[in-house]
Amino acid sequence: MRRDLSRLLAPQSIAVIGGGAWCRQVIMQAQKMGFSGQIWLVHPGRIEVEGVKAVADVRDLPGPPDAVFIGVNRNATIQTVKALSDMGAGGAVCFASGFSEAASEDAQSQNLQAELVAAAGDMPILGPNCYGFINALDGALLWPDQHGCKRVDRGVAILTQSSNIAINLTMQRRGLPIAAVVTCGNMAQISQAEIAMALLDDPRITAIGLHVEGFGDPSAWHALALKARDKAVPLIALKVGASEQAQTATVSHTASLAGSDAGATALLRRLGIARLDDLPSFLETLKLLHCNGPLETNALSCISCSGGEASLAADTATNMRLHFPPLKAAQKTALSDALGPMVALSNPLDYHTYIWGDVAKMTAAWLPMAASHVGLLMLVIDYPHTDASDWESATQAAIAVRARSGRPVAVVATLPELMPLDVSDRLMAAGVTPICGLCEAMRAAEAAASIRRPPDDVPPVPPGPERMSNMLSEAEAKTLLQRYCVATPNSIVSDRPPDASTARGLAAPLVLKGQGRAHKSEAGAVRLNLTHEALTRAAQEMSANSFLVEEMVQGAVAELLVGVTRDAAHGFVLTLGTGGVLTELWQDSVSLLLPVKETDVADALETLKTYPLLTGYRGRPAAHMDAIITAVMAVQACVIAHADAISEVEVNPLICTPERAVAADALILMSPPTHVQGGLNEPDQDHPKRGRFAGHIGPAQSECH
Structure with missing residues (x-):
């Protein structure tokens, strides 16, 4: 069931239930963000916090609040949620911990989470064990701590189960406009996919970044991917858990290869969601998508005023799904006219510094590299933190190239600290993506180009119920596969060591296998390239309860x-x-x-x-x-x-x-x-x-x- 989250995430009235530093912060942060709606406080002591006077009980509120921050203990949280649901509140953030995340230490925790969901009924709840959300578009938030967000007209949304990671991401100083941050906590009632689907209804959201610990229901993520496609809002994910390997009892090579992370990778690929592996690249990809949407191609152009930087850019993209196409004739002509005969023309391009400081000439030299067959033009520019006044020409030229070409343009600082925040803001305002770090730039380009593949319309095959499994014999496995048109060698099965007469219907060379082992080669239970005459001795040397004799497949490519x-x-x-x-x-x-x-x-x-x-x-x-x-x-x-x-x-x-x-x-x-x-x-x-x-x-x- 999809719940209506609009009142919760874009409230006109908020209520804070509880006291202490956390609840004080919620009120303070709402006031600092310029929340224009009503702020109410519930506390049995009728205290006053930041100018807001408390009522003793939720039933004393002027009306059903749109969004509620519940800052009381876990048992009181359940009672409060029930009261809010009964009065028709729009939704609540459950701050308390001690629910399913503590099940290994406290057996009661899992039951308490079920009671919480039952108490909520149809009223949406975030959490428990959750910080809440920040809506920087409308200045509405339930957030019990510092944050680095500011009001924006449009921007990206970030969802994460980790409240601490959420705080850190809001503190970014990279020029990324963050429109919304939502922490999901235990997701007792509302999944991460469902929250993201609700955010897609806001046309001011330009991209959504998901920090994912576990997917839950793949069908919900499939529905999200389809809606994001229809809304033309790109999705990216930072999926944790790649290091966890499901190889404790590996029977097959497949299980060893797949581990526990292959399913997540395959799901994201199927859904058209780009995957990132670190927070800096995650943020830079969101920035690139905010400015341009998905890149049309993974072909890049790169310009720098140093041969060393040009080589470094090319090397950084090695082994990525990126390439630098050679210059076309028209590009070479335009570049020669702009740069003269002293510059060797290539992609990546070292344009030297002959034209440095002349905005018109820099624009003319860079413009041919922003060609229609290129997905992204990267301008490698490092701004010194001592005196960057001479770099103003580069900023102006980058903005001019973006305006005149209409193509995606990024200014890339090889070191993140060499991208000043004021320059980053100017570039972003002009539609030029400022990217902090060369490696991050390449990862962002790779991710933004991969999203051009739409999600599959057909949902994944569900895993179905848990089951206890037995290993079939190889002959049984092949018989079943044959029924679905998998070609197998001609064969016979024998409970006794086979001889030439047993296999007379098969053409040599032959393969002899002892059945009942997953890894027969390692156990010495496979003999290849046998004649009929050699079959008897080979079988006598092999310990097995059942034997499989097959015609050996030849001519392998x-x-x-x-x-x-x-x-x-x-x-x-x-x-x-x-x-x-x-x-x-x-x-x-x-x-x-x-x-x-x-x-x-x-x-x-x-x-x-x-x-x-x-x-x-x-x-x-x-x-x-x-x-x-x-x-x-x-x-x-x-x-x-x-x-x-x-x-x-x-x-x-x-x-x-x-x-x-x-x-x-x-x-x-x-x-x-x-x-x-x-x-x-x-x-x-x-x-x-x-x-x-x-x-x-x-x-x-x-x-x-």
Whole structure:
């Protein structure tokens, strides 16, 4: 249910309940911000704070307040919320801690949070364990501490679960206009996504930055992304938790690669939300988006008056999704006219200092670099803190280039402290983005360019209920995958050590595997390139309860990993990567959330280091790309059909040849058959060794192409 947060976030009247320093600060900060509405105070002692006289009880207030700061203990908070809800208040900030965040120390805490939500009913509440919000557009805030915001006409919104990080972000001195800050606390009732959706209704919000600890319901974030797209308001996220790895009981290579953060990365990519990894880049990206919106392309131009800075800019962008396109003929002509023959023309450009101080000539020299095929022009300018008067010409020229070209322009200080605040404010007012730090500038450009990809209209496949999973034998896993048109080698299964006669229907060379192990190679349970005659001895040397004999796939161009893991927080994560026994060593992978389209798979494959092998490296044969994509889509079909049962699927390696893509090994973890959608049939009586999935729902092998 979406609640109406308009009264809470843009109140005409506010009430403060409680006493002490925190409540005094709320009143002081509202008065300092110039809040024009009514301010009321509730305290049993009928005290007076900052000129506001208290009433003893909420029932004594002149009317239902739009927004309330509740600064009393956790038990009293629940009672107060119930009284406010009954009287029709617009919403409340629950400052008290000791709710779900303290559950590990206090068993009662979780119950208290549930009681708080029940007491609120339909009335929206922020928190608990929450500082509140700042609305710098209307001068309305419930905030119990200092902050660095000032009134603005338009600007960005910042949402975070951390009140301390929120305070620090308001103290930025980078020229970023902050329109709203909301701390979300425990999000007992209202999620971060729901708050962001409410902020999107205000046309004065130019971009939204989200400091995210956990996503919760992916469908709510999907709804947010779609609304942000429709409103043309870009979203970025600083997602924490990348260092937490879910590898304590890793069965497959996929789980080892994915860890706990791949799902978050895949979700953000799917939603068209750019991800940042540090607070300075987070702020600089918001600044860039406030001035320009998403960049049209990741192509950059860069200008500096030093060859060292030009090289540093190029090096900083290395390994990022950015590039500096070579100068076009028209650009070279215009630059030659402006700079003369003494300057070597390139991108990044060192224009030397021959024209320094002449605004007209500097503008003429910089203007060709703000070309239509370039997403952002970066002007590297460091203002000295001693005497920056000679740098006035650079400021004027940057503003002139922005005005005449209409293209995105940023003035970048290589060191953050070399961007004066007064200059930053002037540049921002003229639509030029002042960026503090060269690394931050590159990260911001990369993020702003990535947002040009819209969110997927289809929501992620939900993770479904928790389940206990068993590992199928390799033969069972392949039989199930075959039903969804995943190609596998011809094979036989034997409960006894096989010999030449057992495998007479198979063509050599052969592969012998001992079933029942996730990592057979490491356990010595795989023998390759066998003749029929060598099969008996190989089987005798292998300890296993069941044996799988297969025709060996030949003509490999490359080996891939195709894996899907159930991520309880985000959905089902598809991982594509370099396959084989050295998968973790290469760390060459990309993750997406199901469902994916064929074009998504093709684009993801192009990001892999092994992609040149797939396309025919140095004249070698290329892999059958359509067959690879078909195999991935078939794995997806299998997972979606059994989304309430499957925990993990891995095909590793998927052997890619010029003619086909074959699952040489497969692993599936899923709950017992009674929990599988549609149920499972008993083993096929005509083919008793095909496994218990032989008759399961899915297309017949003959229907696969």
